[in-house]
Amino acid sequence: MTDIDHIVRKIAADMAQEQDRGRVADYIPGLACVDPNQFGIAVITADGTIHVAGDGDTLFSIQSISKVFALTIALGKVGDALWHRVGREPSGSAFNSIVQLEQEHGIPRNPFINAGAIVVSDVVLSGHRPREAIGEILRFLRQLAHDDTIFIDDDVARGEQDTGFRNAALVNYMRAFGNIHNPVEEVLGVYFHQCAIAMNCRQLAAAGRFLMMHGRDPVTGHSIVPPTRAKRINALMMMCGHYDGSGEFAFRVGMPGKSGVGGGILTVVPGVASIAVWSPGLNERGNSKIGSLALERLAAATGWSVFNSRG
Numbered sequence: 001m002t003d004i005d006h007i008v009r010k011i012a013a014d015m016a017q018e019q020d021r022g023r024v025a026d027y028i029p030g031l032a033c034v035d036p037n038q039f040g041i042a043v044i045t046a047d048g049t050i051h052v053a054g055d056g057d058t059l060f061s062i063q064s065i066s067k068v069f070a071l072t073i074a075l076g077k078v079g080d081a082l083w084h085r086v087g088r089e090p091s092g093s094a095f096n097s098i099v100q101l102e103q104e105h106g107i108p109r110n111p112f113i114n115a116g117a118i119v120v121s122d123v124v125l126s127g128h129r130p131r132e133a134i135g136e137i138l139r140f141l142r143q144l145a146h147d148d149t150i151f152i153d154d155d156v157a158r159g160e161q162d163t164g165f166r167n168a169a170l171v172n173y174m175r176a177f178g179n180i181h182n183p184v185e186e187v188l189g190v191y192f193h194q195c196a197i198a199m200n201c202r203q204l205a206a207a208g209r210f211l212m213m214h215g216r217d218p219v220t221g222h223s224i225v226p227p228t229r230a231k232r233i234n235a236l237m238m239m240c241g242h243y244d245g246s247g248e249f250a251f252r253v254g255m256p257g258k259s260g261v262g263g264g265i266l267t268v269v270p271g272v273a274s275i276a277v278w279s280p281g282l283n284e285r286g287n288s289k290i291g292s293l294a295l296e297r298l299a300a301a302t303g304w305s306v307f308n309s310r311g
């Protein structure tokens with residue numbers, strides 16, 4: 001057993017013992033019914049070795065982690081022109097906040113809060129039918145993970161649609177400022193379906209490898225994005241990936257990461273590892289409570305951090 005294997009197994013065993021597991025998102029039945037006692041972890045290192053422990057093969061709703069992949073597609077389509085429509089600053093407010101949008105004239109602070117991600121979905125949708133845009137996001141994840149079994153959970157997508165009044169408010173509000181170019185129901189359809197993609201930690205860590213490998217797929221050697229773009233997506237994850245908990249996550253973990261209300265977190269240590277953790281209970285900021293703790297332990301045990309020259 002390697003050191004990393006040992007560390008990952010120890011973390012999974014410790015996390016199983018934790019009592020205070022946070023609260024599972026309960027705005028839709030597809031998330032509310034998930035057992036909070038689960039914890040999974042998958043670590044893929046730069047040499048391609050994979051370490052999985054706990055419930056690392058159990059599927060969960062990736063939710064806002066999809067925002068990283070949709071952003072990658074949108075940047076591929078329109079490049080830096082995206083930044084006329086979305087900012088790059090941490091928001092310091094909740095993931096579904098609407099207040100900043102008025103002050104900032106319908107330009108969301110960053111692509112990882114809901115408003116910003118909805119603009120990104122609008123960019124991915126432009127020139128396509130909604131079904132094609134959703135298919136493009138799903139195909140991209142399957143390609144990155146080298147796994148054609150990845151799918152969209154229709155129950156979760158329906159739940160999002162039935163309860164997504166705030167997201168509907170955000171998209172309509174931005175449309176009033178001219179920052180949404182497609183019909184609002186179609187944009188929401190794309191956004192809700194990308195949130196409803198189901199993956200496990202193993203698949204998610206695999207999908208994150210291009211961000212660890214400076215934009216390349218380590219399996220095929222093909223370029224997914226140029227190195228500068230990979231670096232910038234990582235920078236955005238570091239500053240904005242945990243909403244108003246981003247500073248705390250950087251302080252405790254020190255790796256670019258993106259969370260979702262399904263309880264997943266994807267983090268990367270450039271040149272070193274792509275990591276996915278999952279535990280459904282959330283902290284006050286809507287980020288996985290046990291998942292964050294596990295990453296803090298992993299960072300401490302390995303020395304992995306972008307703020308550490310041993311990184």
Ligand code: GLN
Pocket residue numbers: 062063064065095096114160167195259260261262286
């Ligand atoms: N589907 C969720 C929403 O739009 C995603 C939010 C999240 O994962 N933080 O409200």
